[in-house]
Amino acid sequence: MWLADEAATENAGRLLSKVIATGDVVALSGPLGAGKTGFARGLIEGLGFEGEVPSPSFGLVIPYAFPDVRVPVWHIDLYRLDEMAEVDELGLDDAREDNALVIEWAERMGSQLWEDALLIDLAVEGTGRRLTARVPPSWKGRWPIL
C-alpha cells in the first residue's frame, strides 16, 4: 500500500483501529523516520484517544487505558531496549491479556515476538512510504487492505 504523506500513514493506522481487539499485537518495522509513530498515532486516535501521542522511545512503553479508548493499548518502542531493559522485564505477555500492543522496532524482540503478531513494515520510497503487511491466519479478512 502506497502512503503519499504522513496523513495517509495516520489514516492507515486509523483504519486498523476499527478492527483491533484486546490481545492483538501490531509489530511495526522500518527505519527511523519511516512513519511507525505516525501509524501508531492514527491507530490510538482511532480508538478514541484525543490527546498527544508522542514517541515512546525514551520510556519504552506508554499505556493508553482511558474510558474514551475503545480497546486499551500499550504503545511500545523497543529502539533503546538494549540500553534500558530486557524484553522480559516489560511484562508484555501479561499486558496482552487485557490490552492490544502496538510495538515499534518489534524486530528487536527476535524470536520472542509472537507468531500471531500482525507485521507492518514501512519503507521510505521517495517522498512517501510503502506499507507491506505480513498477515498471520488470525488476522486474515479483518482489515480490507491486508
Ligand SMILES: Nc1ncnc2c1ncn2[C@@H]1O[C@H](COP(=O)(O)OP(=O)(O)O)[C@@H](O)[C@H]1O
Ligand atoms: N508518507 C509518510 N508517512 C509517514 N511519515 C512521513 C511520510 N512522509 C513524510 N513523513 C515524515 O517522516 C517522519 C516520520 O516520523 P515517525 O512517524 O516518528 O517515524 P518513526 O516512528 O518510524 O521513526 C515525520 O517527520 C513525517 O512528517
Ligand SMILES: [Mg+2]
Ligand atoms: Mg517512532
